[in-house]
Amino acid sequence: MEKITVVGSGYVGLVSGTCFADIGNRVICCDVDPFKIAMLRKGEIPIYEPGLKELVEKNIEAERLFFTSEIGDAIEASDIIYIAVGTPMGESGEADMRYVHEVARTIGQHLNRYKIIVNKSTVPVGTGRAVEQIIKENRKNRFVKFDVVSNPEFLREGSAIEDCMNMERAVIGATSDEAAKRIAELHAPFRTRIFQTNLESAEMIKYAANAFLATKISFINGIANVCERVGADVTAVSAGMGLDSRIGGKFLQAGIGYGGSCFPKDTFALSYIAEEAGFDFNLLKSVITANDEQRFVVVNKLREALGSLQGKRIGVLGLSFKPNTDDMRYAPSLTIIPELVNQGASVRAFDPIARQAARNQIAEYYEDFGSIEETLEDCDACLILTEWSEIVEMDLTRVKELLKAPVMVDGRNCFTTQKMADEGFNYYSVGRPAVT
């Protein structure tokens, strides 16, 4: 049993802290946001993540999981301190490190005995060393020792608990073998593969992994755009490609591009890191540009289907960047909906979970509704932006009745073209022949 404090109780801190508690550790999750902590103390979860509420409740009851805004006290009470605060995109695309540095200062000020400081936030190479330096500068007693470890997070929002409990690997980067061993032991109940390396390589693995996945997405979207023009079907192409074990079938679904809190900022951050290091990472820059452009594919398809968008009413289904999350950070809908409005359309929209989060960001561009039925009533076309199960499973006959004309643009390839032809839709998807 380890005494762990997790600083930052967002998607990563809350999920990983809860999972560490669930495998038998005593975990204190803390945050600067007092509202978040007040909610958590009442057993309310500030984010939407399947299974999280039950797991938090279970571990609060078992007296293994605690919440506080007294960050200094929490640090003093534990032996392993996880840093899981945000590293958002700065003005030039760089990772904004102010929160990590702030936490490092607080840790330094409260270093009352030996501790292992583990960084879980996604951070540029060199951060572990910087954290070490900041702690040294701020500790009151220079004889109190500590070690810094990098243990980047790979969970996916929407299946975060599952990903944490059954993690494919734990990357542990450290200068001290002892500290690395202790963090490896902490992961033993997860029965995962441990990959141990130095601090710098561990930090780089996270960016490299995300940039590679983003590249796969932009690549298949490029292939999709070619498929459309030459009469091929990208779903068949990616299925055929994916059978090659060197390629693998995951992250080969064509659509409107990646979004969310990680890929956009991490690709920008890596591009910035490369530039600072004197390497012009052109491939990565193209991945980013291709992703930005891919958003507009569905806008062009709507124009193709309806002629001009002027005066047209579009029913948008799905706002979050992917299903099973309320995270709206860099969601494609944030770009697509304003563009539809710029082109003269009016927008009605539905999302089963991200409704409030979306309203907070682009409320002025659309009217939002609590059901698919209300959203699509009298619309000139339906536009799918997120493949929530209730959207994929909706009654297409009813959808046809609600729409003025049976026009659907599907940014997520939710249905087969055959099905949509049978249902009598004019159906435009990504990388597949249009059904007209």
Ligand code: NAD
């Ligand atoms: P988040 O914004 O959901 O949560 C960060 C939390 O840190 C917030 O609750 C914030 O109030 C808190 N915080 C900020 N400064 C603090 C301070 N000084 N002391 C205490 N708390 C403070 O962010 P997130 O999505 O959990 O991401 C955290 C890190 O993990 C980022 O670096 C991100 O890139 C990385 N990551 C995220 C995911 C993901 O899917 N969300 C996956 C892997 C890695």
